Amino acid sequence: MDERLQQLAAQLDGALHFDWLHKALYATDASVYRKTPLAVAFPKTVSDIKKLIKFAADEGASLIPRTAGTSLAGQCVGDGIVVDVSKHFTQIISVDEKARTVKVQPGVVRDELNTFLEPYGLFFGPNTSTSNRCMIGGMVGNNSSGTTSIKYGVTRDKVLALKTVLSNGEEVSFSAISEATLKQKCATETLEGAIYTMLYSELSSETTRAEIQAQFPKPEIHRRNTGYAVDALLDTEVFGTTETPLNLCNLLCGSEGTLAFTTEITLQLDVLPPRERAIVAAHYHTLEACLDDVNHVMQHPLFTCEMMDDVILDCTKHNKKFEPYRFFVEGAPKALLLLELRADTAAALLPQIAALQATLNDTAQSYAAPVLTGKEIDMAMELRKAGLGLLGNMVGDQKAVACIEDTAVALPDLPSYIREFSTIMEKYDQKAVYYAHAGAGELHLRPILNLKSDEGVELFRNITTDVAQLTKKYRGSFSGEHGDGIVRAEFLEMQIGTENFELLRRIKNCFDPNNIYNPGKITDAWPMDKSLRTDYQEQEISTKLSFDDSKGILRLAEKCNGSGDCRKSEHAGGMMCPSYQATKNEKDTTRARANMLREVLTQNDRNNKFDSEALKEVFDLCIGCKACASECPSNVDMATAKSEFLYQYRKTHKASKADLLVAKSTHYNKLGS
Incomplete structure (x- = not known):
């Protein structure tokens, strides 16, 4: 197959990589899944894509389309050729x-x-x-x-x-x-x-x-x-x-x-929406009170109606960047609703705010409702945006897992749905994370599981199955916006019935009779509890530096959940990650370094676990700026990890002449001056 891949690479205007480095980097997305692809392609033209399709058809392979790789359900994971269009199809x-x-x-x-x-x-x-x-x-x-x-x-x-x-x-x-x-x-x-x-x-x-x-x-x-x-x-x-x-x-x-x-x-x-805006941040002592208010506040002309629970709010206490963004939080709420209003003028906005506050007073469910304006709004919304990434900051093997995080029901069904959902969580002795587009009836509900354990994987399936049945009871959508992917596809037949599911299979077969495009998703689904990124046997890894705050260097790497904040461009603000901003290559992201560190520490069979040229390559352009330690919602500090890697790597490989020249540059500069 390598010979045929080399022939394909020679035909493309873009690039095709099938080395271990690229295959490992593209084995995961922002989900819990890991599948090693056959190769990774970076097409430059439509002609390249057609050549990839022909190759897949001739060789019985498949193509997995990919852009930023931030999917939460495993949509970008597969054992075919990952086709990354984020590099060249950008016009x-x-x-x-x-x-x-x-x-x-x-x-x-x-x-x-x-x-x-x-x-x-x-x-x-x-x-x-x-x-x-x-x-x-x-x-x-x-x-x-x-x-x-x-x-x-x-x-x-x-x-x-x-x-x-x-x-x-x-x-x-x-x-x-x-x-x-x-x-x-x-x-x-x-x-x-x-x-x-x-x-x-x-x-x-x-x-x-x-x-x-x-x-x-x-x-x-x-x-x-x-x-x-x-x-x-x-x-x-x-x-x-x-x-x-x-x-x-x-x-x-x-x-x-x-x-x-x-x-x-x-x-x-x-x-463009009206420029004048305000957010009323309603605080609640209980989740139930928060959800009961949603129907009432949605009678107002809201632009957003977002919910965060105390688990996410508590995560922000330990994040260098986002802790100051908590300025508006009063007391210890179990849940917040961020309710955004807009108008063309400040004068027109005031009666909208007053009307919304009157509704909140009438329902008497909330205990505080500060009004945010100007930059305060941006800080509050950034806090909410960081929510999914912040969940990855949980230290240890217990993680908030995306599996039932995308359910949506009709607004009148929301309070009763969440009560039944809470009963399911109690049945499994679970404390879930509630993160919601509440105004749309969509709740990002995440159980906290250890997928390294058999018990955790069993809970992963059982909880997902029970919530799928509950969602069907309310004729809700088991996937509101995060997609079916691997994690939810096998429940589709339950959700829409056998006759409808067979119709979907016939549609797939008509469009794609050879199953070239992204197999294992939607129809003929792969099992949702297999091919997990945690499927490995851990070994003791000794380090020179202390990584006790992350419970070891491997768990530091595991804190990266793939959310891809490190892929933002120089136009987005912030520093992370300067090497990616310069090259636009996935291998130069913080995510790539964390992924490769995890791969090497769990897959490398050499005596020196850090002895890896692939790991050296992904760390090579890291400038040690430590932006990842503060801007990454999961605080994945790859600068410190790089220092540890170089120390361990040099035990097996001596420093190069270039490294020695740089190390002694002050001395040589003095000699030359």
């Missing part, structure tokens, strides 16, 4: 100011797109906690939402057109089409024609449509990534009674790269 192609649209390649960073659009008075609404490094291609693959979905909708609502490459190499553009155009496409002898023919045949059945409407999540739940969104195709002129044209972008959005390879995206934009 903002055009803006149509009048139509309020923009065309981009999938590797454009969400926040950088909005910086570009600001002079036009426009922006792309969906706003995830990873917005300073997540990319539009990944947002389309996941149907991402974020804090603003209650006002601006989800990514699926914004995707107008997609340029794609199908599994047979056909280049096809998907966009809104009329019923007449649909019939023309069905008449063509192409894979595109076969796809439209299959969908038209399947969804023309009244029985099929009724089954979809009965089993899929309630339509009022706008955060919904339950398999392929066939329910979104029904309310059109082709299959329903509306004049809405059929657009298969609704199906592709949220499909996690399993149906087609996207190369260009056309997005609908919104006018």
Whole structure:
């Protein structure tokens, strides 16, 4: 296979790597999973992507599309060729100011797109906690939402057109089409024609449509990534009674790269929101009181309605960067609601604030509700954004695990749903972490588990199964915005019923009969409790420096949960990570160093565990600035780890002449002056 990969590499304009270093770095994303890929590709052109598709078809391999790799459900993990488009597919192609649209390649960073659009008075609404490094291609693959979905909708609502490459190499553009155009496409002898023919045949059945409407999540739940969104195709002129044209972008959005390879995206934009804003930060003594208030506060014109519990708030006490951001927290709340209001003028904002405060006073559930303005708002929202990463700062083997963290239910169901959820947690003697887009009915609920133990892995499956059944009871969405991936895909049949699930399998088979695109996700799912990144036997590792605050150097590396904060660019503010900002290579991120350190310390069979050229390479461009010690939400201090590595590495390898010259540079400078 190496010879054939070398031949493929020679054909590409971009790069293809199949060395251990790159395969190890791309074996994980921000989930709990680890699968070693066959290779890692960095295509430069659509032609490169077509060559990769042909290679996969000829060799029985697969392709795993990837941008920033911040997915929480294992979407970017697989044993095929990981295709990273974040390096070269990064162009903002055009803006149509009048139509309020923009065309981009999938590797454009969400926040950088909005910086570009600001002079036009426009922006792309969906706003995830990873917005300073997540990319539009990944947002389309996941149907991402974020804090603003209650006002601006989800990514699926914004995707107008997609340029794609199908599994047979056909280049096809998907966009809104009329019923007449649909019939023309069905008449063509192409894979595109076969796809439209299959969908038209399947969804023309009244029985099929009724089954979809009965089993899929309630339509009022706008955060919904339950398999392929066939329910979104029904309310059109082709299959329903509306004049809405059929657009298969609704199906592709949220499909996690399993149906087609996207190369260009056309997005609908919104006018910039009103500039004057305020946040009312409602404090609660109990989680139940907080959730009971959600329905009441949502009667106001909120732009965001976000919840944090005391577990996340307590994490911020130990973080150098985010502890000062707690300035507005009064007492010891069990939960907070951050309620954002906006208006064109400060005068227009005041009555909105007063009305919201009156509602909070009437319900009498909260005990404090300070009003934040100006930079205070940014600090509060940054505190909330850091939540997922901060959870990785839990020292030791017990971690807040993403498995049931993406459930969404209708707002009227939220209080009773959470009460039943709490009963499940009590059954397993669990203290869960509650982190929520409460206004959208979505709760990021995380059990705290030790996945290194058999008991922890068993709980991982049992808790996920019970919550999947509970979500089905309320006709909720088991995946609101984080995707199905590996962790939730095997529960899809339970969620939507066997008949609907078989329909999804037929759709996958029609688009991708050879299962080239991202296998193991959505249909024919891999087991959710296998291929974990903690599947290794630990050994005692002696160090010169003390890593007691992390319970050892291995657990320091394990603190990295893959959230990718170190991939933010120089435009995002902060210092982390300067080497990545210079090279834009994954191997030069803090995440890569932590991942490789974990890989080497657990996989290296040499007497000196630190004797690794791959580890030396990822540490090579680390300048020891220690930005990771403060800016990384998990405080993954790779500068100190590098010092330990070099000390241990030099036990086996003597210092080079270049190292000695630098070490004695002061002496030689004096001689030369």
